[in-house]
Amino acid sequence: MEYNKLIxxxxxxSKTNKKNYENYVVTRMYNRLDDLEIKFITQQYVSRGNGQYALTDxxxxxxxLHIEVDEPHHERNVEADKIREEDIINITNHKIMRINIYNGIEIEEVNLQIESIIEYIKAKKVELGKEFIGWDTKKEYSTETYINKGYIDTKDNVAFFRIVDACNCFGLNYAGYQxxxxxxxxxxxxxxxxxxxxxxxxxxxRLSDDGNLIFEYNNNKESTKEQILEQSNSKVFLSRRIVFARVIGPLGDIMYRxxxxxxxxxxxxxxxxxxVWRKISERVKTYKNIKE
Incomplete structure (x- = not known):
């Protein structure tokens, strides 16, 4: 599957159509930025820890980088918003920039806040230099992209639409796999x-809040010490796992991140x-088809 950029x-x-202030900020920011190399997502799910999630605008x-549009009703939730922001920063180490829209604000002031963020984004892209990878919908979900790169890294936000595409990054040559x-x-x-x-x-x-542990529970029973040791010492047991978690993608599709x-x-x-599975690496090596 491949996304057409326009679609x-x-x-x-369209996800902001029913939120007037948010819709204005998002559409103006996108059009003022005018850079098809930069990808954006609206209504992004973000972990807050303790099983809680937030949506950033x-x-x-x-x-x-996350942008938050503080509409007039946010004036009644300043402390809650501050805690929410701290949770997001602590969990993700991402930056949050805010647009403050208070009652009676003039459009010129809203636009000035937007322009300030646009300037930051442009400067950040220049600062990243060769580390910045332009948004390319044909390459973003392609197995070949990561085989040629030689690795997959969590910082690149890699996700595939199909399990088979992830499998084929590691020397396999499946036509389909479920x-x-x-x-x-x-x-x-x-x-x-x-x-x-x-x-x-x-x-x-369950993934821990910091993303470093995965807890694998059997719904029917707890695993005893003897069962864990017996299974982990089995000749067929695979003690290392390269993980692609099933998630909901930015357009509501099932993906494997x-x-x-x-x-x-x-x-x-x-x-x-x-x-319990403990993360040992943010990066794994990819391989060409072993039959080539």
Whole structure:
């Protein structure tokens, strides 16, 4: 699947249609920026920790920048908004910039605030230099992009529409694949894992707030120390996992987002009576088709 940029942008902007102030800020910011290399997402889900989530009004993933539009009713929620912002910054290490729209504000002042953010975005792009990767819908979700790059890194916000596309980044040559995991063809003891990080039929998989641990619970029973040790010492057990979590994409599609490489933490597993996977790397190596 591939997004057409025009359709993508129209669908992002349409998400603010019923919010007048937010719609004005988002559409003006997009048009004033006038840069098709910069991707944006409206109504971006962000973890606040403790299982809580927030929606930020506009997000620029290449810059790790969130824009919040403080409409008049926010004047009654200043302290709550401050706590919400601190949660987001502490969890993601992203930057948040705000547009303050108070009762009686003139449009010229709103525009000045928007221009200030536009200047920041342009300067940030220049500052990043070669580290800035322009938005290209054809390459963004392509297996070949990451094979040629030689690695996948969490900071690049990599996600695929299909499990098979992720699998084929690691030397496989599948035409289709729908299972929740695939054995890595090159790196021994490693599983390519595509978990739902929420409750499902048999297991509840939960990602810690900092993204460094995955807790894999069996819904029917707790795992005992003996079961954990027996299973982890089995010859067929794969103790390393390259994780692509099932998520909802920016346009509501099911996608598989790279979360890093994890290894079984036996001690934490025993303590929590479930399998606990600890992140050991934000980057993994990709491979060409092993049959080539």
């Amino acid at each position: 993508y942008i129209l669908r992002q902007l 506009m997000y620029f993933p290449q810059l790790n 299972r929740g995991g695939a054995k890595h063809p090159i790196e021994k003891g490693t599983l390519l894992w595509f978990p739902k990080l929420y409750a499902n039929d048999k297991y509840t998989n 790279f979360k890093g490489e994890f290894i079984l933490d036996t001690e934490e597993s025993i303590n929590n009576k479930c399998f």
